[in-house]
Amino acid sequence: MIKKAALSFDKDLFKRSVVYNVKTLYRKSMEEATPQQIFQAVSYAIKDAIVDKWMTTQEEYEKQDPKMVYYLSMEFLMGRALGNNIINLQAHEPVKEALEELGVDINAIEDQEPDAALGNGGLGRLAACFLDSLATLGYPAYGCGIRYRYGMFKQQIRDGYQIEVPDNWLENGNPFELRRPEYAKEVKFGGYVNVYVDENGRSNFKQEGYQSVNAIPYDLPIVGYGNGIVNTLRIWDAQPVECFRLESFDKGDYQKAVEQENLAKNIVEVLYPNDNHYAGKELRLKQQYFFISASVQAAVAKYMRKHEDIRRFHEKVTFQLNDTHPTVAIAELMRILMDEYYLTWDEAWAVTTKTCAYTNHTIMSEALEKWPIELFSRLLPRVYQIVEEINRRFVKQIEQIYPGNHEKIRKMAIIYDGQVKMAHLAIASGYSVNGVARLHTEILKKQELRDFYEMMPNKFSNKTNGITQRRFLLHGNPLLADWITFHIGSDWITDLTRLTKLKVYADDEKAQQEFMNIKYKNKIRLAEYILEHNGIEVDPRSIFDVQVKRLHEYKRQLLNILHIMHLYNQLKEHPEMPFYPRTFIFGAKAAAGYRNAKLTIKLINAVGEAINNDASICGKIKVVFIEDYKVSNAEIIFAASDVSEQISTASKEASGTGNMKFMLNGAITLGTMDGANVEIVEEVGEENAVIFGLSSDEVIRYENFGGYDPMEIFNNNSDVRKVLMQLINGTYSKNDPDLFRPLYNSLLNTLSTSKADTYFILKDFESYAEAQKKVEAAYRDEKGWARSAILNVACSGKFSSDRTIEEYVKDIWHLDKVVLPLKK
Numbered sequence: 001m002i003k004k005a006a007l008s009f010d011k012d013l014f015k016r017s018v019v020y021n022v023k024t025l026y027r028k029s030m031e032e033a034t035p036q037q038i039f040q041a042v043s044y045a046i047k048d049a050i051v052d053k054w055m056t057t058q059e060e061y062e063k064q065d066p067k068m069v070y071y072l073s074m075e076f077l078m079g080r081a082l083g084n085n086i087i088n089l090q091a092h093e094p095v096k097e098a099l100e101e102l103g104v105d106i107n108a109i110e111d112q113e114p115d116a117a118l119g120n121g122g123l124g125r126l127a128a129c130f131l132d133s134l135a136t137l138g139y140p141a142y143g144c145g146i147r148y149r150y151g152m153f154k155q156q157i158r159d160g161y162q163i164e165v166p167d168n169w170l171e172n173g174n175p176f177e178l179r180r181p182e183y184a185k186e187v188k189f190g191g192y193v194n195v196y197v198d199e200n201g202r203s204n205f206k207q208e209g210y211q212s213v214n215a216i217p218y219d220l221p222i223v224g225y226g227n228g229i230v231n232t233l234r235i236w237d238a239q240p241v242e243c244f245r246l247e248s249f250d251k252g253d254y255q256k257a258v259e260q261e262n263l264a265k266n267i268v269e270v271l272y273p274n275d276n277h278y279a280g281k282e283l284r285l286k287q288q289y290f291f292i293s294a295s296v297q298a299a300v301a302k303y304m305r306k307h308e309d310i311r312r313f314h315e316k317v318t319f320q321l322n323d324t325h326p327t328v329a330i331a332e333l334m335r336i337l338m339d340e341y342y343l344t345w346d347e348a349w350a351v352t353t354k355t356c357a358y359t360n361h362t363i364m365s366e367a368l369e370k371w372p373i374e375l376f377s378r379l380l381p382r383v384y385q386i387v388e389e390i391n392r393r394f395v396k397q398i399e400q401i402y403p404g405n406h407e408k409i410r411k412m413a414i415i416y417d418g419q420v421k422m423a424h425l426a427i428a429s430g431y432s433v434n435g436v437a438r439l440h441t442e443i444l445k446k447q448e449l450r451d452f453y454e455m456m457p458n459k460f461s462n463k464t465n466g467i468t469q470r471r472f473l474l475h476g477n478p479l480l481a482d483w484i485t486f487h488i489g490s491d492w493i494t495d496l497t498r499l500t501k502l503k504v505y506a507d508d509e510k511a512q513q514e515f516m517n518i519k520y521k522n523k524i525r526l527a528e529y530i531l532e533h534n535g536i537e538v539d540p541r542s543i544f545d546v547q548v549k550r551l552h553e554y555k556r557q558l559l560n561i562l563h564i565m566h567l568y569n570q571l572k573e574h575p576e577m578p579f580y581p582r583t584f585i586f587g588a589k590a591a592a593g594y595r596n597a598k599l600t601i602k603l604i605n606a607v608g609e610a611i612n613n614d615a616s617i618c619g620k621i622k623v624v625f626i627e628d629y630k631v632s633n634a635e636i637i638f639a640a641s642d643v644s645e646q647i648s649t650a651s652k653e654a655s656g657t658g659n660m661k662f663m664l665n666g667a668i669t670l671g672t673m674d675g676a677n678v679e680i681v682e683e684v685g686e687e688n689a690v691i692f693g694l695s696s697d698e699v700i701r702y703e704n705f706g707g708y709d710p711m712e713i714f715n716n717n718s719d720v721r722k723v724l725m726q727l728i729n730g731t732y733s734k735n736d737p738d739l740f741r742p743l744y745n746s747l748l749n750t751l752s753t754s755k756a757d758t759y760f761i762l763k764d765f766e767s768y769a770e771a772q773k774k775v776e777a778a779y780r781d782e783k784g785w786a787r788s789a790i791l792n793v794a795c796s797g798k799f800s801s802d803r804t805i806e807e808y809v810k811d812i813w814h815l816d817k818v819v820l821p822l823k824k
């Protein structure tokens with residue numbers, strides 16, 4: 001079966017297609033074409049190979065009429081498409097050969113593609129991994145999102161500071177996308193609602209005086225691995241609705257026409273670069289309703305093409321809400337069912353509550369979306385009426401279950417204190433609520449969503465996150481992928497649990513050497529990348545100790561860099577002390593307006609500058625900040641890592657998914673008992689990870705009952721005191737000793753102890769330093785390290801997004817796999 005797909009790729013046809021594309025697109029021969037032009041030509045040739053499968057899959061969906069999941073998400077962090085598509089077509093070998101024969105290096109061509117960075121971090125990348133798994137497992141699925149003109153900003157580091165540069169990812173066109181104007185939908189904003197009573201005495205609600213935008217879908221193919229399935233990611237662009245010619249309007253209409261035009265221009269302009277931080281921007285609510293209204297309309301229209309009875313919609317459709325960002329889908333579906341299909345409230349509610357399911361990705365209170373009533377009702381007047389009615393009925397239900405308990409209403413109502421609480425709307429109106437790692441789900445049930453869990457325990461479940469091994473091992477780490485396949489066969493590509501077969505090699509010295517040799521080669525590849533992009537030389541024989549993820553105080557990059565400052569102090573004081581050379585690697589984007597995050601980037605670069613240029617420590621420590629961390633360079637970074645820094649304050653990281661990518665590539669986790677780290681340690685064994693710090697219970701106890709005073713640690717621990725003083729005495733900011741004072745204050749604020757060190761950095765410092773010593777000792781034991789690293793790979797099977805998707809299918813979505821008819 002798998003072999004057949006590989007054979008069905010016609011290498012000669014592909015070669016001719018590339019040459020032809022270069023000619024017709026650019027009037028050039030292969031020799032004359034630029035690498036970018038060849039990338040375009042190759043991509044169109046690959047798209048050719050995809051399109052037939054895409055049509056067949058969609059035809060089969062039409063014929064078999066299976067239930068579909070619509071994964072609704074503001075973010076899809078796809079990264080590059082070309083290499084991944086080639087891999088999933090199982091065409092890597094023939095394509096590589098064909099290109100070689102044309103005198104072209106496949107890697108250089110892949111490097112021409114800009115990342116599709118339509119997401120911030122974990123939540124957006126999870127959506128991308130889920131699409132890969134859904135297609136590979138043969139489940140009918142749509143991703144629905146926004147075609148941002150500018151994705152996640154590009155990060156430049158100037159003088160140690162982050163600069164945000166617009167990400168014009170569509171500059172050279174996107175060869176894989178398909179514009180589909182024939183499926184455009186109109187989306188209405190603002191105005192007011194009028195009620196008309198018709199001849200049957202029925203009330204009809206009509207939004208009037210509104211402004212509207214046309215939503216134009218662009219479809220991207222999602223290629224399943226070796227199974228001929230091609231699903232669709234549909235992202236919506238906005239265009240002004242066709243108006244009469246502007247000049248023929250009287251003044252009022254002219255005004256409106258211009259406003260409508262601007263609305264369309266602005267709405268999909270840019271991805272908000274906030275990760276886990278709600279800002280309450282009006283344009284963001286417009287973005288949410290824009291893509292949700294278009295997607296829900298499209299789903300309903302598609303359903304009605306084949307079915308008569310909209311009251312059975314939920315039998316064929318399920319909407320998975322990726323956090324609260326798409327939650328307005330609930331009210332929009334109610335609106336369409338009632339206002340356009342004339343269902344009664346109860347009928348519409350019966351459908352909606354069996355269609356929508358909600359995933360929670362965070363317990364951080366600052367990430368919760370709460371829209372002011374004024375804004376919400378002004379922008380979405382009809383939708384707001386519906387939310388009000390959902391709230392009225394929900395509050396009534398609470399009163400029935402907890403008579404006289406006003407506290408419950410205050411805590412649980414959807415609308416309260418002038419705000420619409422989107423999580424409450426999602427929980428009250430959906431049939432499923434899930435967390436993204438076991439610990440996270442437990443915290444939701446016991447703390448954050450306790451009242452909801454008590455009232456409707458059956459809705460709650462856990463779905464521990466996962467990642468796709470196709471991108472993060474097969475594509476990102478070809479040397480290791482080949483080594484694994486050589487030893488245990490290739491089944492792991494679609495069944496990651498097969499990796500357990502590698503356990504027998506953990507103690508095999510030859511295997512250990514081969515494994516460490518591959519790691520070494522990958523470290524050379526990363527060292528070359530760092531030299532080319534950062535101009536810093538690093539030693540691939542040193543320990544590569546890596547923290548790559550969004551910059552956030554709860555993720556504690558500050559703990560990492562403070563510890564590096566401490567190590568440097570020690571090396572300066574005791575030049576002869578035993579020390580295994582270490583390269584500390586960071587990669588992180590900070591939200592543009594997040595002061596402490598940006599200052600932490602500056603600190604990392606300032607410390608790096610000092611340490612990297614201090615000849616007296618003989619290069620024993622290097623600190624590298626990789627500019628513009630993104631999916632494409634992440635693949636190179638994971639493959640080259642020895643130590644995986646997963647050091648969030650326990651209870652704060654819902655799951656983490658980078659942790660899984662490191663593990664899959666044989667890095668050892670240095671982490672707290674937080675998020676999915678707990679399950680990683682459970683799989684690989686405590687002896688093959690290094691764990692430190694407060695437990696989530698301890699953190700939550702301090703948060704609820706107090707009793708932690710960072711000043712006490714400052715007073716009693718001279719190592720901590722020394723690095724903290726270095727933050728404010730100009731050690732790393734000669735010309736501006738106060739530069740890092742905000743970071744110092746965040747740890748020790750003498751004005752208010754309750755606000756000092758909210759992420760327990762000083763509390764965990766000593767335990768972290770101890771853990772880092774254990775890492776060094778472990779690495780000195782070469783065989784022991786190789787053993788642990790191999791076991792990490794061997795035990796990472798649980799963390800495939802294939803497993804996660806199977807759990808969603810079984811417990812929430814109830815989809816059937818689609819089998820394609822055998823090709824003649």
Ligand code: 26Y
Pocket residue numbers: 120121122123124126274275276277278279361362367368369436465653654655656657675
């Ligand atoms: C409200 C808005 C500004 C907002 C935008 C983005 C809020 C949150 C986010 C993004 C959240 C996010 O990425 N959460 C991460 O989701 C991952 C996938 O489940 C988890 O692994 C990770 O722990 C969590 O922080």
